[in-house]
Structure formats: structure tokens, C-alpha cells
Amino acid sequence: MKLPPISRRKAIFLLGAGAIGSSLDAFFIEPNYLSITEKELKLPLLPSSLDGLRIAHLTDFHYDPDSDYELQEEVIKATNAQKPDIIALTGDFIDSKTKNIAPLLEHLSKLEAKHGVFAIMGNHDGWTTSGNHMKQLFEQTGITFLINENTVLNIGGDLLAIAGSDHIWHGHPDLTRTMKGLTSKIPTLALVHEPDFFDNVVAKREVMLQLSGHTHGGQCRVPLIGYAPRTVSFGRKYIYDTFEHGQSRLFVSRGVGTTGVRVRFACPPELAMLTLKSA
Structure with missing residues (x-):
């Protein structure tokens, strides 16, 4: 069936209406709309006894x-x-405001997880205040804060290491310290703010899974194809979703907030619920 032609005036009107609708979504709706992403990650280095472990990534x-x-x-x-x-x-x-840490911690102190809550530095945190200051405030609320260090959990008799680096962009990441005491037999969950550091991590040693943010998934993406027109330093190679290198896996989240202009398009705030599966 042949569609009737659209007049130039009507075409301009439709384009304008679409632009207005997209702008309203990007500035006023999407930044406030939390999405929940459910993913199963098949991890070659996950012992079968830990199959089904669920991680909330924010x-x-x-x-x-x-x-x-x-x-x-x-x-x-x-x-x-x-x-x-x-x-x-x-x-x-x-x-960029240290005063916002305390009100955020009023929220984060309410988080509940069977085996604990673990946090690391981001580049904006490091540009605004010291790691020692952040660590002290977070650990006062019961959140374990890792800076170039690790902790080992005993989950039903099985060991799981959580290793957290310092931020990469003008920070002081030290993988030797971060992985200190961890043998290759201990499955390791690496927390690294900037995803492109994944290449450095796997060059040092295999990790079961690295979790990262930093990119905001692009913050504004082209619908349907998911292309992110703008990228950020240390977040250009791995922008969003799951990646693999050898037996190591990486997941990059879209994150919750925004930086710069408070805008998101085709890239809403994300709570990532990751179910770990042994491969």
C-alpha cells in the first residue's frame, strides 16, 4: 500500500514534536527512572559450589x-x-562537593546484603577528597571500603576474594597490593571504577569477574543501535555490558547518576542484578 505524501509543514511539525518529546524524556523523565537489569554471567573461574551467587552492582x-x-x-x-x-x-x-557524602551515606547505610557491602573510589571521589576520608566515613556505616586491598569471604566453606583498586584517572592504582596474598586458586571479584583498566588487570592475573562503572553507559545513546556518541578517558574501549578476555569477565554498568548536565537518553539509571553461574 502506497502511503500518502507528507507535506513539508507536517514533516517539520512531526520532527519538532519528536525533538521536544525526546528532550522532555532526556532531561526530566529518564534521569529519574530506575531500571533493573537482570543478567546471568557464566564465569569459567567460578566454583560450582558458588553457582547462583547474586551480586547487586551500583x-x-x-x-x-x-x-x-x-x-x-x-x-x-x-x-x-x-x-x-x-x-x-x-x-x-x-x-565535586564533599558535603554530599554524608547525605548519600544516610541512604547507603540502609543497604542489606547477606555477605556484605563493598565499595571503592571513583575518580570524582579522588578529585574531591582523600581516600582515607572516604574509607573512614563509609566504614563507620558498616560498608567495607577497599583501596588497593582485598578481603576474603568464606561462603559455606568456599573462599571468594573481593579486591578493590584505587581510581585510575590521576589516582594511585597498585595491582600488586590489590591482589596481595591471593593465589590463583581463589576466585576473585575485582572492583575497578574505570573499565578500560581491565586490560591491565588481566595482564597481571586472571580474575573471575571485574565490575566497573565510570562510563554511565555513554549517558546518552542512540536508540535501537545503542551507540554512545561521547566517551570518557579510561572508558572508551568498554562502555557498557559484558566483555571477556581468556577466562576473565568484565561487566560495566550504566550507573545511577549523571555528571555535567543532568541528562540521560536511551540509557536510564541502572541497578544491575548479576547472577553468577559456573561455566
Whole structure:
């Protein structure tokens, strides 16, 4: 069936209406709309005894209590409702204001996970305050904060290491310290804010899984094809989703907040629920 021709005036009107609708979504709707991504990750280095372990991954809060309070309340409620075994927070808790750490921690202190909540530095955190300051504040709320160090969990008799690096962009990452004491037989969950450091990590040693943020998934993406027109240093190779190198795997989240202009398009805030499966 041949469609009737569209007049130039009508075409201009439709384009304008589409642009207005997209702008309203990008500036006023999508930045406040939390999405939950459910993924099963097949991990060659995961022992079968830990098959089914569920990790909630949150990152890039860039928290501003004036604009993000309701979204963050929804994040906490949705995360706890998933009853995760582990919660991983991979940095950029604030943008450029140290005063926003305390109100964010009022939210994060409500997080609940069977085997604990673990956090690391992001580049914006490191540009704004010291790692020691962040570590002290977070650990006062019961959140384990890792900077070039690791901790080993005993889960039903099986060991699982969680290793957290310092931020990469003008930070002081030290993989030797981060992996200190971990043999290759201990499955390791690596928390690294900037995803492109994955290449450095796997050059050092295989890891079961690396979790990263930093890119915001591009923050604004081209619908359907998922292309991100803008990338960021240390987040150009791995922008969003799952990647693999040998037996190691990487997952990059879209994150929760925004930096710069508070805008998201075809890339809503994300709570990633990752179910680990032995391959």
C-alpha cells in the first residue's frame, strides 16, 4: 500500500514534536527512572559450589540531595527487595562537593546484603577528597571500603576474594597490593571504577569477574543501535555490558547518576542484578 505524501509543514511539525518529546524524556523523565537489569554471567573461574551467587552492582551516584533524593530512595528499596548476597559499589559517589557524602551515606547505610557491602573510589571521589576520608566515613556505616586491598569471604566453606583498586584517572592504582596474598586458586571479584583498566588487570592475573562503572553507559545513546556518541578517558574501549578476555569477565554498568548536565537518553539509571553461574 502506497502511503500518502507528507507535506513539508507536517514533516517539520512531526520532527519538532519528536525533538521536544525526546528532550522532555532526556532531561526530566529518564534521569529519574530506575531500571533493573537482570543478567546471568557464566564465569569459567567460578566454583560450582558458588553457582547462583547474586551480586547487586551500583555505581556512579554523583549524588546531589536536591535532585537525587527520591531516586536514591528508590535505589535502596529496589536493591534490598532483590535480597542480594553481595552489594558492590564501584565509585563516583559524589561529583565535586564533599558535603554530599554524608547525605548519600544516610541512604547507603540502609543497604542489606547477606555477605556484605563493598565499595571503592571513583575518580570524582579522588578529585574531591582523600581516600582515607572516604574509607573512614563509609566504614563507620558498616560498608567495607577497599583501596588497593582485598578481603576474603568464606561462603559455606568456599573462599571468594573481593579486591578493590584505587581510581585510575590521576589516582594511585597498585595491582600488586590489590591482589596481595591471593593465589590463583581463589576466585576473585575485582572492583575497578574505570573499565578500560581491565586490560591491565588481566595482564597481571586472571580474575573471575571485574565490575566497573565510570562510563554511565555513554549517558546518552542512540536508540535501537545503542551507540554512545561521547566517551570518557579510561572508558572508551568498554562502555557498557559484558566483555571477556581468556577466562576473565568484565561487566560495566550504566550507573545511577549523571555528571555535567543532568541528562540521560536511551540509557536510564541502572541497578544491575548479576547472577553468577559456573561455566
